[in-house]
Amino acid sequence: MTQLSTMECEACQAGAPQVTDQELAELMAQLPDWSAPVRDGVLQLERVYKFKNFKLAWAFSNKVAELAEAEFHHPGILLEWGKVTVTWWTHAINGLHKNDFIMAAKTDQLLD
Numbered sequence: 001m002t003q004l005s006t007m008e009c010e011a012c013q014a015g016a017p018q019v020t021d022q023e024l025a026e027l028m029a030q031l032p033d034w035s036a037p038v039r040d041g042v043l044q045l046e047r048v049y050k051f052k053n054f055k056l057a058w059a060f061s062n063k064v065a066e067l068a069e070a071e072f073h074h075p076g077i078l079l080e081w082g083k084v085t086v087t088w089w090t091h092a093i094n095g096l097h098k099n100d101f102i103m104a105a106k107t108d109q110l111l112d
């Protein structure tokens with residue numbers, strides 16, 4: 001199976017299909033540290049990263065922001081003391097696209 005983190009996002013416009021329930025199950029199995037909450041009716045991917053202090057959390061959140069801009073696919077990023085919560089979903093389709101799973105895997109790689 002191709003590693004999600006090695007894939008590239010595809011251009012995604014309104015009308016693109018959201019992942020199916022089966023795809024969701026298969027993709028979530030590749031992202032064991034992530035959850036799939038529904039917020040305001042929108043299915044999202046979310047992970048809380050823990051750090052020893054604010055400065056380390058801040059540095060990581062900057063890396064996430066740089067990754068997002070490079071891929072032109074942007075998450076929610078909540079920066080707190082010792083914590084960064086990253087939330088991915090596709091605004092254009094109000095739900096989850098494979099791009100969100102690729103970006104979640106790439107986000108995990110920022111820890112390396």
Ligand SMILES: C[C@H](O)[C@H](O)[C@H]1CNC2=NC(N)=NC(=O)C2=N1
Nearest residue numbers: 072073074075089090091092093
């Ligand atoms: C205007 C629109 O937001 C842009 O085309 C891009 C930017 N980044 C994006 N990020 C995410 N997560 N979803 C989008 O639909 C999206 N669209």
